[in-house]
Amino acid sequence: xxxxxxxxxxxxxxxxxxxxxxxxxxxxxxxxxxxxxxxxxxxxxxxxxxxxxxxxxxxxxxxxxxxxxxxxxxxxxxxxxxxxxxxxxxxxxxxxxxxxxxxxxxxxxxxxxxxxxxxxxxxxxxxxxxxxxxxxxxxxxxxxxxxxxxxxxxxxxxxxxxxxxxxxxxxxxxxxxxxxxxxxxxxxxxxxxxxxxxxxxxxxxxxxxxxxxxxxxxxxxxxxxxxxxxxxxxxxxxxxxxxxxxxxxxxxxxxxxxxxxxxxxxxxxxxxxxxxx
Ligand SMILES: [Zn+2]
Ligand SMILES: [Zn+2]
Numbered sequence: 001x002x003x004x005x006x007x008x009x010x011x012x013x014x015x016x017x018x019x020x021x022x023x024x025x026x027x028x029x030x031x032x033x034x035x036x037x038x039x040x041x042x043x044x045x046x047x048x049x050x051x052x053x054x055x056x057x058x059x060x061x062x063x064x065x066x067x068x069x070x071x072x073x074x075x076x077x078x079x080x081x082x083x084x085x086x087x088x089x090x091x092x093x094x095x096x097x098x099x100x101x102x103x104x105x106x107x108x109x110x111x112x113x114x115x116x117x118x119x120x121x122x123x124x125x126x127x128x129x130x131x132x133x134x135x136x137x138x139x140x141x142x143x144x145x146x147x148x149x150x151x152x153x154x155x156x157x158x159x160x161x162x163x164x165x166x167x168x169x170x171x172x173x174x175x176x177x178x179x180x181x182x183x184x185x186x187x188x189x190x191x192x193x194x195x196x197x198x199x200x201x202x203x204x205x206x207x208x209x210x211x212x213x214x215x216x217x218x219x220x221x222x223x224x225x226x227x228x229x230x231x232x233x234x235x236x237x238x239x240x241x242x243x244x245x246x247x248x249x250x251x252x253x254x255x256x257x258x259x260x261x262x263x264x265x266x267x268x269x270x271x272x273x274x275x276x277x
Contacts, residue, residue: 003028003043004143004168013043017137020064021075025127026137027064040122041097047126048100049093050140053148056128058085061100063107064125080107085129143168153182189233195241196227203246208272209264210251226252230265230275242276 002010015028026047030040051059062078072078080103088096104124128136139149148161205214205223214223225246231237245268247255255264269275 001141003046003141005042005046011043011046012039015043015141017134017141019132020125021062021069023060023062023075023125023127024132025060025125026140027123027125029064029123041101044097044100045093046143047140048088048096050143051128052088052093054136054140056131057089058087058129060084060127060129061086061103062125062127063104063123065123080104080124142171151176151179153180153184187234189239191233192239195239195244198241199227199244199246200225202241207248207251208245209247209255209268212248215248224249228252228255230268231277242274245272245275 001015003013003015005011013028013030015026017026018024020027028040028043028047030043061080062075063080064078068078081100082103086100086103091099104122131137148164150161152158152161200222203225205225206212207214207225214225216224218224226249228245228247229237229239230243230245233239237243251264255261255268258264269277
């Protein structure tokens with residue numbers, strides 16, 4: 001399989017997830033002209049970044065070129081870093097990759113034993129202690145860090161994750177047949193029915209932002225519009241007619257989530273005379 005970068009573009013760096021010589025991990029390889037090697041570095045940056053995002057602190061990296069495998073039969077001697085683990089804590093992915101590559105170059109130059117050809121076909125195996133799941137590595141290769149894919153009961157977190165996922169090409173997800181649920185204490189405000197009613201009557205069934213008619217009628221025959229507090233109640237806004245507008249659902253959502261929300265609110269203040277800041 002190939003590694004995908006942040007934008008979901010396939011990189012020219014081959015990898016596989018397998019057990020080899022008794023270690024389970026991601027085998028990354030690259031060979032040939034330099035442009036391939038550039039992709040190899042980008043791929044390695046992506047992998048390191050995703051491991052960090054998935055809160056992996058330590059990996060073990062072995063050289064796995066065919067020459068090395070042939071000449072160094074004892075796996076431990078093919079570990080390219082001097083310490084037991086290669087730490088991913090406290091460094092940018094790029095810095096960590098550069099350090100790893102310098103170990104790799106050092107290993108190739110000197111060899112722990114005489115290795116003909118060193119690691120000219122760059123081939124390494126990265127293992128994460130305690131992890132031998134293809135799903136884990138599949139997510140790393142495809143750029144879906146495990147944390148990003150965790151279900152969450154926090155809508156803000158959910159939307160942040162969705163926003164990051166949208167930048168990638170997503171595979172069809174399995175979803176959850178029985179999602180977990182939580183009960184939560186929520187602050188709710190007691191609202192004045194007369195204020196809501198007056199605002200709705202005043203709107204005469206059309207949105208005070210875009211002027212369009214309500215999109216449908218309720219069972220009681222009244223046009224469906226939503227009453228929005230321009231300064232939110234949660235930000236100490238008042239439940240009064242000088243802080244409320246009737247909006248169609250589209251404009252209401254836009255008022256809360258649009259990138260143009262600030263300007264839309266200013267327009268509302270100038271358009272609807274009863275509003276007060
Ligand atoms: Zn509208
Ligand atoms: Zn609102």
